[in-house]
Amino acid sequence: MFNRDIVFPVLIIIFSATVLALIPQFSIPSYGQQDASVGAKFFPTVLAILQIIICIALLAQRKIKQLKTTASASIFSKMSLFGLGFLIAYAVLISFLGYLIASLIMFTLYLIFLKTKKASYYLFAYFFVVVIYYLFSQVFLISLPEGIL
Amino acid sequence: MKKIMKNIIVMAGIFASASAFTADYPSKNIRLIVPFGAGGGTDSVGRTIANSTKDILGTNISVMNRTGGAGAVGMSFGAQQRADGYTLTVVTREIASLPQMGLMQHTADDFKLIRMVNLDPAVVLVSKDSKFNSINDLIEAAKTNPGKVKFASTAAPNFYLIALQKDQGIQLNAIPYNGSSEAIPSVLGGHTEVTMVTPGEAISQLKSGQLKALGVMSKDRISYIPDVPTLIEQGVNVTSGTWRGIAAPKNTPDEIITTLGNAFDKAMASDDFKKFMAQGAMTIHNMDMAEFTQFVKDDTKSLSTLIQ
Amino acid sequence: MIDYLLSGLGAAFSLAVFPVLIFGVLGGIILGALPGLTATMGVAILLPFTFGMEATAAMVMLIGVYIGGIYGGSISAILLKTPGTPASAATVLDGYSLTQQGQAARALSISAVASFIGGLVSTIILIAIAPTLAKFALRFNAPEYFALALFGLTIIASISSRNILKGLLAGTIGLLISTVGLDPISSVPRFTFGVMDLYSGINVIPVLIGLFAISEALNQLEKLGVKAQIAEKFSNKLMSLKDLKSILPTSIKSALLGTSIGAVPGAGADISAFVCYNEAKRVSKQPEEFGNGSIKGLAAAESGNNGVTGGSLVPLLTLGVPGDAVAAVLLGALIIQGLTPGPLLFSQNPEIVYGIFSSMLVANIAMLVIGLLGIRFFCQISKVPKLLMIPIIIFLSIVGAYAINNSMFDVGIAIVFGILGFVLGKLEIPSSPILLAIILGPMAETNLRKSLLMFDGSWAFLYERPIALAFIMLAVFSVWSTIRRNKKTT
Numbered sequence: 037m038f039n040r041d042i043v044f045p046v047l048i049i050i051f052s053a054t055v056l057a058l059i060p061q062f063s064i065p066s067y068g069q070q071d072a073s074v075g076a077k078f079f080p081t082v083l084a085i086l087q088i089i090i091c092i093a094l095l096a097q098r099k100i101k102q103l104k105t106t107a108s109a110s111i112f113s114k115m116s117l118f119g120l121g122f123l124i125a126y127a128v129l130i131s132f133l134g135y136l137i138a139s140l141i142m143f144t145l146y147l148i149f150l151k152t153k154k155a156s157y158y159l160f161a162y163f164f165v166v167v168i169y170y171l172f173s174q175v176f177l178i179s180l181p182e183g184i185l
Numbered sequence: 186m187k188k189i190m191k192n193i194i195v196m197a198g199i200f201a202s203a204s205a206f207t208a209d210y211p212s213k214n215i216r217l218i219v220p221f222g223a224g225g226g227t228d229s230v231g232r233t234i235a236n237s238t239k240d241i242l243g244t245n246i247s248v249m250n251r252t253g254g255a256g257a258v259g260m261s262f263g264a265q266q267r268a269d270g271y272t273l274t275v276v277t278r279e280i281a282s283l284p285q286m287g288l289m290q291h292t293a294d295d296f297k298l299i300r301m302v303n304l305d306p307a308v309v310l311v312s313k314d315s316k317f318n319s320i321n322d323l324i325e326a327a328k329t330n331p332g333k334v335k336f337a338s339t340a341a342p343n344f345y346l347i348a349l350q351k352d353q354g355i356q357l358n359a360i361p362y363n364g365s366s367e368a369i370p371s372v373l374g375g376h377t378e379v380t381m382v383t384p385g386e387a388i389s390q391l392k393s394g395q396l397k398a399l400g401v402m403s404k405d406r407i408s409y410i411p412d413v414p415t416l417i418e419q420g421v422n423v424t425s426g427t428w429r430g431i432a433a434p435k436n437t438p439d440e441i442i443t444t445l446g447n448a449f450d451k452a453m454a455s456d457d458f459k460k461f462m463a464q465g466a467m468t469i470h471n472m473d474m475a476e477f478t479q480f481v482k483d484d485t486k487s488l489s490t491l492i493q
Numbered sequence: 494m495i496d497y498l499l500s501g502l503g504a505a506f507s508l509a510v511f512p513v514l515i516f517g518v519l520g521g522i523i524l525g526a527l528p529g530l531t532a533t534m535g536v537a538i539l540l541p542f543t544f545g546m547e548a549t550a551a552m553v554m555l556i557g558v559y560i561g562g563i564y565g566g567s568i569s570a571i572l573l574k575t576p577g578t579p580a581s582a583a584t585v586l587d588g589y590s591l592t593q594q595g596q597a598a599r600a601l602s603i604s605a606v607a608s609f610i611g612g613l614v615s616t617i618i619l620i621a622i623a624p625t626l627a628k629f630a631l632r633f634n635a636p637e638y639f640a641l642a643l644f645g646l647t648i649i650a651s652i653s654s655r656n657i658l659k660g661l662l663a664g665t666i667g668l669l670i671s672t673v674g675l676d677p678i679s680s681v682p683r684f685t686f687g688v689m690d691l692y693s694g695i696n697v698i699p700v701l702i703g704l705f706a707i708s709e710a711l712n713q714l715e716k717l718g719v720k721a722q723i724a725e726k727f728s729n730k731l732m733s734l735k736d737l738k739s740i741l742p743t744s745i746k747s748a749l750l751g752t753s754i755g756a757v758p759g760a761g762a763d764i765s766a767f768v769c770y771n772e773a774k775r776v777s778k779q780p781e782e783f784g785n786g787s788i789k790g791l792a793a794a795e796s797g798n799n800g801v802t803g804g805s806l807v808p809l810l811t812l813g814v815p816g817d818a819v820a821a822v823l824l825g826a827l828i829i830q831g832l833t834p835g836p837l838l839f840s841q842n843p844e845i846v847y848g849i850f851s852s853m854l855v856a857n858i859a860m861l862v863i864g865l866l867g868i869r870f871f872c873q874i875s876k877v878p879k880l881l882m883i884p885i886i887i888f889l890s891i892v893g894a895y896a897i898n899n900s901m902f903d904v905g906i907a908i909v910f911g912i913l914g915f916v917l918g919k920l921e922i923p924s925s926p927i928l929l930a931i932i933l934g935p936m937a938e939t940n941l942r943k944s945l946l947m948f949d950g951s952w953a954f955l956y957e958r959p960i961a962l963a964f965i966m967l968a969v970f971s972v973w974s975t976i977r978r979n980k981k982t983t
Contacts, residue, residue: 040919040920041920044920048662048666055669055684058684062681062682062683063681063682064679064681073945073950074941074942074945075679075942076676076678076679076681076683079668079672079938080669080672080683080684083665083668083669083672084669086665087662087665087666087669090658090661090662090665091662093658094658094659094662097658113715115714115715115717116711116712116714116715116915118714119710119711119714119715119883119887120711120912122884122887123707123711123887123891123908123911124908126887126888126891127891127901127904127905127908130891130895130904131901131904135892139888142884142888143884143888146884150717150880152880157878157880157881160881161881161884164885165888168888168889168892171523172892172896175520176520176524176530176535176538178530178534178538178896179216179247179249179896179899180892180895180896181892181895181901222818228537229540229825229829232540249899250898250899251898251899251900252693252898253689253690253692253693253898253900254675254689254690254692254693255675255692255693257689257692258689258690258692258693258900261689286680288675288680288682288692289689290689335947341677341678341679341680342680358946358947358949360635360943360946360947361677361678361943362943363677363759363939366758366814366815366821367758367759369812369814370630370631370758370808370812370814371634373631373812373814374631374632374633374634376634376635376947377947388828388833389813389828389833389834389835389837390812390813390814390835392833392835392837393813393833393835393836393837395812395813395835395836461829464828464829464830464831465825465828465829
């Protein structure tokens with residue numbers, strides 16, 4: 037059965053095991069900086085093992101206390117998936133078109149997707165995008181993503 | 186509608202870059218990549234040279250910090266930019282050391298090294314109550330007790346120290362700190378016995394007498410600390426230090442390099458820049474492209490003996 | 494000394510300096526409130542503008558940005574659950590709960606007042622006993638930092654009260670993430686997979702943006718889908734006199750703690766806020782209120798992070814060593830002005846030292862006034878329809894993640910952590926332990942290994958160095974009291 041209180045700890049255990057498998061492959065550089073008796077591998081190893089123990093404890097806790105998983109919706113709803121897509125699309129667009137154009141386009145698409153008809157919302161959105169542009173590039177002189185085009 | 190808008194903007198962009206021919210260079214803002222964080226030594230040198238050069242070139246130079254991997258990220262990024270003279274990079278000694286350590290793919294060969302800006306030797310420092318009074322006291326102590334003298338290292342590995350260790354056949358207990366701002370308090374607090382930093386990094390402790398300089402690792406004495414003898418004067422033939430310069434991607438047209446080189450020459454000779462460097466106890470060392478390129482080649486070679 | 498202070502105060506109110514100071518504080522607040530833009534960045538960007546300024550005005554402006562920046566982060570933390578800087582991450586715990594209860598104005602006023610108390614007390618301590626505090630700070634080295642980090646990590650148990658195991662899991666995830674990059678002692682690449690951007694490890698700011706801002710935006714978006722929107726409660730009521738009385742002792746204690754933490758090079762406002770929060774919760778008679786809108790918890794975090802401002806100037810002014818990144822820029826600013834920070838500054842340029850002191854006093858007052866006057870305006874932000882606020886938070890997050898290092902790679906990190914934070918939220922695993930672990934993990938590991946190098950592999954430093962021992966005992970005590978508290982509640 038897919039129960040997130042079981043699946044997640046199991047996933048973390050698998051992840052920790054992968055980490056443990058990666059640790060022996062650390063390449064020690066030839067140029068010798070001396071190292072302590074506790075070396076580069078020590079901390080990650082301890083942490084990965086600790087993580088596995090905690091996950092086992094979490095699974096045990098669930099068993100002992102008979103914690104009921106609160107009936108809950110799936111982790112990703114339609115809206116959060118839309119949000120995710122929006123995020124990634126914005127990040128991609130901004131690296132091509134730069135901040136100003138990407139933001140204007142994405143804000144418009146967002147409002148259209150949510151079926152907003154209020155003109156004031158569109159105006160507010162454009163106003164905000166331009167104000168931030170001005171604030172960053174003219175007042176604080178912080179470089180915004182410029183895009184590669 | 187939106188598509189048309191987009192196309193227009195894209196076209197405008199293409200025209201803008203096409204018109205940026207070498208003849209009317211510079212026709213837009215120049216970006217200077219600093220591979221270290223805002224507020225550090227390399228950053229302030231970068232920002233000051235940008236400030237002094239912008240009026241000479243008649244265009245704005247904006248500084249862009251791109252940190253990571255002890256400078257590797259920013260310098261690699263700089264090497265991969267369009268070779269149109271609008272993206273320049275502050276290069277530091279790490280461009281010679283990191284590739285040899287396998288920590289960076291790009292090397293000095295991926296750049297045209299326009300000008301060296303400054304060259305700072307390392308100074309050997311101990312706390313004011315230290316039993317060491319000369320570099321030979323330190324070497325003596327390291328010989329009688331190998332690996333026992335605690336050295337506050339500003340980086341791992343520390344090439345200043347390795348140079349001394351290789352030459353003298355000694356071994357110190359190098360404890361890596363995160364830069365001079367951690368290494369100096371460690372010596373002040375008596376947790377470690379000795380450190381090596383550039384004069385600018387320790388000028389206030391030297392002036393106030395909290396730290397004592399055992400020697401400077403250059404051929405000649407440094408004007409900011411004229412009383413400190415060189416290691417060579419004390420019979421230890423070791424020099425070491427760090428340097429910074431400005432570079433452009435290797436395919437940048439020669440005319441642009443000449444324009445920039447002349448501008449940097451003027452900037453480095455300007456009163457503002459000289460004053461800034463003097464107050465930070467940093468030494469201006471202007472080298473032209475041929476000299477600088479040869480210098481980096483030599484330094485790469487000398488570092489390779491330290492790394493192996 | 495009083496003479497210098499008075500003339501310094503006079504200078505701070507002069508026509509040449511006062512506008513610069515207000516500009517600095519206001520700019521700092523705005524920068525701090527925007528995710529990704531920090532006080533350090535603001536100060537570094539303004540540095541070249543100080544080249545042409547007179548020394549006092551230059552320092553005043555930079556200090557204004559510093560003080561404003563630390564405070565500004567909490568405005569967005571309280572209103573939007575998106576801390577502007579890591580120093581405000583602890584503010585979210587109670588500040589946002591208050592906003593949800595319709596008490597945003599009260600929370601904002603408490604935050605402004607507590608920040609003011611933190612800044613004021615720490616400035617007074619700086620003026621009064623800076624050299625003594627510097628001697629204390631110099632006694633800190635690798636063993637002490639290790640013990641401090643260890644103590645800090647025990648706070649994870651205290652900020653994950655609902656299910657300690659889940660909090661600990663978040664902690665180990667964070668610690669494991671903090672090992673990514675070139676190992677600071679031996680330069681061994683760990684989990685870098687040849688990606689150069691990972692060599693210096695995962696930057697804490699994009700993680701902060703992802704875990705808090707982006708995941709919160711995704712959460713809000715999900716709620717938008719649910720049609721029946723409950724009208725949000727909102728009250729314009731500010732804090733009461735009773736509130737002030739109740740937060741005063743906590744605020745002063747946190748200010749003192751924050752000043753000491755700030756005085757130690759390498760430990761800053763982020764650590765201080767969590768330590769003070771933890772301490773306030775430990776001594777509280779109602780620890781269960783913490784995390785559900787405790788005004789004491791909010792005040793402790795706020796006073797704790799602003800308490801660092803005075804402390805971090807201690808090593809700078811007395812030793813000439815910067816205590817944190819902001820102090821490093823201030824050091825540069827002083828040097829450019831031809832001044833030598835360190836013990837000589839007090840004897841050679843007392844007017845500068847006391848000019849800095851008095852401008853800190855004035856900057857804190859300015860912060861309080863701007864903070865209180867601004868509440869009405871800030872509250873408008875929470876009245877912006879959620880529908881519009883969500884893309885704004887997303888845009889600011891992405892731009893902020895980019896601006897910190899001009900890198901799309903960091904944008905990617907922020908998005909990944911945004912998704913992680915969102916999923917963890919669904920699993921009721923708290924995100925703040927991840928952040929705390931990423932801040933403290935490298936500090937713990939590096940300093941443990943440094944200590945072992947210093948003492949030739951002997952572990953005796955754990956009990957032979959009094960300050961280290963004290964922190965280790967505090968750590969044990971902190972764990973013990975959390976366990977006891979948990980037994981009581983279950």
